[in-house]
Amino acid sequence: MSKGIAMGRIDWRLHALSGAALLFLALLPRFWGSGYALRLLTLVFMWIALSGCWNLMSGYTGYIDFGPVAYFGIGCYTTAILMTRCGIPFCASIPMSALAAASIALPIGAATLRLRGAYFAIATFAFAEAMKQILLEMDRLLGIDSFGGSHGITLPLGPTNLFFYYSMFAAALATMGVTLWVEYSKFGYALRAIRQAEDTAEITGINTRAIKIRAYGTSAFLLGGIGGIYAYWITYITPQDVFSVHITVHMVIMTLLGGMGTLFGPVVGAFFLTIVEETLWARFIYAYMVLIGAIILAIVMFMPQGIMGTLKSLSRHARS
Amino acid sequence: MGTLIGQALVNGILLGGIYAAFSAGFSLIFGVMGVVNLAHGELVMVGAFITYWIFYLFGFDPFLTIPVSFAVLFALGYLLQRFIINRVIEEPPIMSYLVTFGIHLVIANVALLWWTADFRTVTSSYSGINFSVAGLVVPCGRLATFGIALVMVGLLYCLVHKTDMGRAIQATAQDKQMARLVGIDVARVYAMTFGLGAGITGLSGSLVSTYFVIFPFMGMEYTLIAFCVVVLGGMGYIPGALIGGMILGVLQSFTATFLSAGLSMALTFVVLFAALVVRPAGIVGRGIVE
Numbered sequence: 043m044s045k046g047i048a049m050g051r052i053d054w055r056l057h058a059l060s061g062a063a064l065l066f067l068a069l070l071p072r073f074w075g076s077g078y079a080l081r082l083l084t085l086v087f088m089w090i091a092l093s094g095c096w097n098l099m100s101g102y103t104g105y106i107d108f109g110p111v112a113y114f115g116i117g118c119y120t121t122a123i124l125m126t127r128c129g130i131p132f133c134a135s136i137p138m139s140a141l142a143a144a145s146i147a148l149p150i151g152a153a154t155l156r157l158r159g160a161y162f163a164i165a166t167f168a169f170a171e172a173m174k175q176i177l178l179e180m181d182r183l184l185g186i187d188s189f190g191g192s193h194g195i196t197l198p199l200g201p202t203n204l205f206f207y208y209s210m211f212a213a214a215l216a217t218m219g220v221t222l223w224v225e226y227s228k229f230g231y232a233l234r235a236i237r238q239a240e241d242t243a244e245i246t247g248i249n250t251r252a253i254k255i256r257a258y259g260t261s262a263f264l265l266g267g268i269g270g271i272y273a274y275w276i277t278y279i280t281p282q283d284v285f286s287v288h289i290t291v292h293m294v295i296m297t298l299l300g301g302m303g304t305l306f307g308p309v310v311g312a313f314f315l316t317i318v319e320e321t322l323w324a325r326f327i328y329a330y331m332v333l334i335g336a337i338i339l340a341i342v343m344f345m346p347q348g349i350m351g352t353l354k355s356l357s358r359h360a361r362s
Numbered sequence: 363m364g365t366l367i368g369q370a371l372v373n374g375i376l377l378g379g380i381y382a383a384f385s386a387g388f389s390l391i392f393g394v395m396g397v398v399n400l401a402h403g404e405l406v407m408v409g410a411f412i413t414y415w416i417f418y419l420f421g422f423d424p425f426l427t428i429p430v431s432f433a434v435l436f437a438l439g440y441l442l443q444r445f446i447i448n449r450v451i452e453e454p455p456i457m458s459y460l461v462t463f464g465i466h467l468v469i470a471n472v473a474l475l476w477w478t479a480d481f482r483t484v485t486s487s488y489s490g491i492n493f494s495v496a497g498l499v500v501p502c503g504r505l506a507t508f509g510i511a512l513v514m515v516g517l518l519y520c521l522v523h524k525t526d527m528g529r530a531i532q533a534t535a536q537d538k539q540m541a542r543l544v545g546i547d548v549a550r551v552y553a554m555t556f557g558l559g560a561g562i563t564g565l566s567g568s569l570v571s572t573y574f575v576i577f578p579f580m581g582m583e584y585t586l587i588a589f590c591v592v593v594l595g596g597m598g599y600i601p602g603a604l605i606g607g608m609i610l611g612v613l614q615s616f617t618a619t620f621l622s623a624g625l626s627m628a629l630t631f632v633v634l635f636a637a638l639v640v641r642p643a644g645i646v647g648r649g650i651v652e
Contacts, residue, residue, distance in 0.1 A: 165638040172631030335467030
């Protein structure tokens, strides 16, 4: 690849600031934090990680994956089954969950990534819903008793809030680390080339299909791991919960809010939306879902460039 | 055994008719605007509830409520497109998925607040009447529903191919810029198309209410069935809705008869997924492929 595209100069100030923020978050529970605040931050980390995974695939390639929750759910179930039925400890279950999700993602990705646009979105959406239905029916179909059907699986009670705080923190860092690597690697250039002009990218010698499958598999690998942590944290999972289309929509909305195809987009979006939802949920228990729908509509109609984009264009207006 | 297979086939075809009816609008909307409407099932749900309430409060026959649900849903669809969806139609497709998902959340949850989560049914005086042909049972209500569904898809096809409005819709679908140049008001055509698609979907909702239980959160399942039907028949190819509806209806009916009823939804997704991967242009290959 030629040096045709000027590499964005790495802004050290931004990195210093991020480093300070990371250190602050890592030490935070040492001197402050009620159980509630820790749980809320853990939730924020989880959404940063999940949105980051969606951003990795869809934000960079422009292929709208509408079923990432499938791999999150597969991760949840892998960890739940390994821990309850096979007695495998949590730390060993997580990499296995990630591998399980990735190994399912490779054939699925190979099949669906030949499709484009709405067809890819519908196919991935169908896959996630199919996974939900399959898990609901699995036991009855095979005459076994390991997936629990619609009753789901109850996991053993885990360690303290602090443990999950750091686990999700690590998951968010891992996702951001992979995204950072993508930002500055040839692989990332290939992904962006696919987003801008796939056919041209193919002509210039990029094996677009292999690259897309790699991105899809990487995203699924991380999603599976996060799902595993979530299952142990929440201790009770059902197919309806962990394969819910709402989880997918949250990943999409958070990434859009912060900005697609950027490193900090999912972070900004996840922080903002998790806090907003938490306050709404506590105040309006009954109208909560209507409000979420209205927020989604408002974001898409009035801030299609996301928070960052809107701020930029507002400041441009102010100057002009 | 032969009778069992025959009966499953009859049930499947009758079911396919109703599937085709509420999926045709989805195909129209996608074909003209490229919008994947994730709130499609909510249009079915609202239509079904209109029939339920008119039947419950005034005792009108479900089939007489059809004009009302068509009119109300036409208006709703027209307004949604005019004031919400038209704003994102020029944006990347992800925006229209999210907007329609937002609409799905709002409609389903408002319905939940108003009407509670109760399951309801419309049971008319002639619900139980049926007749037998060669040992196969055909319920009269379902046959009437099937007939109305066929007529409706036929009328929609004629409207799109034989009227000026239909020609304007087709022109807009083929080339938006050229349509503007020859004086077509594209925003209005879009709103009319969405209104029409929503109207026939609401009308089908009225038919659905005589078939199945209805409740505020029923929408998503219908959206997914519509996906499957339309993909099987070819996205944007309206007669394809009939083909896709029949295929899915018969498949589901056989699954329910010979395996288990719980599998029918899982089967829908597997079929949808396989159809997309193997034949994205639909069984007859007349659908739009990006």
